[in-house]
Amino acid sequence: MNLSADQTVEILRATGEPTRLRILSLLAAEELSVMELSRVLDQSQPRVSRHLKLMADAGLIERFPDGARVYYRLSHDAQARRLTDTVLDILADDEGEADHRRLEEVRSERAADAARYFEQVAPQWDQMRSLYVCETDVEKAVEQAAGPGPFDRVVDLGTGSGRMLTLLGKKAKMSVGLDLSQNMLNIARANVTKAGLDKVELRHGDIFSTRLPAESADLVIVHQVLHYLNDPVAAVSEAARLVAPGGRLLIVDFAPHNFEQLREEHQHRRLGFADEEIADWLEQSGLQAADPIILPPDREGLTVHIWTGIRAAEHVRKIA
Ligand SMILES: C[S@@+](CC[C@H](N)C(=O)[O-])C[C@H]1O[C@@H](n2cnc3c(N)ncnc32)[C@H](O)[C@@H]1O
Structure with a gap:
């Protein structure tokens, strides 16, 4: 539905300021917290928050709390998105270049911290x-969400010590485990050998760009990985790309929680995910979202959900 004149003026006003244009351009790259935006823009958090509030009130961006932090992303609303895309499209290419360079620095620091963390914890990961x-x-x-199998090809993204491969690999003709951490991959190699699995390939690679063929796996798993990632929606989209017609993607992660110490001590970036958020990402990626499986909370109240995205068997592949 098109916007009224008042709504159009409000949305144009909310866009019409240099810092706000910079924010839109950054949020087009990924969802960001107020703290991260303030660092990239080199402006105080209250100042950035004022801009964000104005843009959120006009419906240009969406605000979502995550534990003690607040994150923002571009609105899903089609009209707001059309305006944002148009504005960003007519901006000169070099506008915002310095912001995106700083964003890249923030990302690299975060990625380096996480990589160091996983190299260190790899030997204890199975106990942790x-x-x-x-x-x-x-x-x-x-196992229940995956279905009985047998599977032609299972892909486990962020395989860590390979637990999902040893759990499901026996039902697969072949499996692939991918991870960024060499220490984790070494442990996964030992674990799959101990489990007697010989049709397993362990690859060093990034979940955001797996280099695996589209629609090549009937089961793709992302188990306890999404909450570490700076761009979870991009990871879901890449994981979904791999799902063959009739196949499924399982995402296993925490429901929203408030355990800030997981962020500080264990490199979690997001404190869990809402069911609707993951369902949206699955649908946007061309999969049908099934009802999530909700496990009982642990003693502390941490709850695991399993979200399943299914690729229709009759699906016709889009030519890029
Ligand atoms: C918490 S561990 C989970 C491992 C395994 N899925 C499990 O549940 O035991 C998260 C894993 O994701 C990997 N990881 C983090 N970021 C990644 C990325 N961008 N691409 C691939 N793997 C990544 C880490 O190296 C780590 O092994």
Whole structure:
């Protein structure tokens, strides 16, 4: 539905200021917290917050709390998005270049911290995983969500020590585990060998650009990885791209929570995900979102959900 004159003026006013244009351009790259925006723009948080409030009130951007932080992203509303895309399209290419360079620095620092963390925790990861939630319950539910198989090809993105591969690999003709951490991959290699699985390929790679062929796996898993990532929607889209017609993508992660210490001590970027948020991402990526499986909370109240996206069997592949 098109906007009224008042709404159009409000949205144009909310766009019509240099810092706000810079913010839109940054949010077009990824969702960002007030703290991150303030750092990239080199402006105080209250100042950035004022701009953000104005743009959120006009419907240009969406605000979502995540634990003690507040994140922003571009609005999903089609008209607001059309305006943002048009404005960003007519801006000269070099406008905002310095902002995007600083954003890249912030990203690289974050990625380096996370990489160091995973290299360090790799030897203890199998014990650490079970400290969070009841592994047996989660794994039973993952097997149920995956279906009985057999699978032609299972892809486990952010495989870590390879637990999902050892859980599901026996039902697969072949499986691929991908991870950025060499230490994790070494442990995964030892674990899959111990489990007697020989049709497993372990690859060093990035979830944002897996280099795996489109629609090549009947089961794709992203287990306890999404909350570490700076651009979870891009990771879901890449994971969905791999799903073959009739196949499924399982995302296993936490529901929204307030355990800020996971951010400070364990490199979590997002404190869980809402069901609607993941369902939107799955649908935007061309999959049908099934009802999530909700596991019982642990003693502390941390809850794991399993979200399933299904690619229709009759799907016709879009030519890029
Ligand atoms: C918490 S561990 C989970 C491992 C495994 N899925 C499990 O549940 O045991 C997260 C894993 O994601 C990997 N990871 C983080 N960012 C990644 C990225 N951009 N691409 C690929 N793997 C990544 C880390 O190296 C780590 O092994």
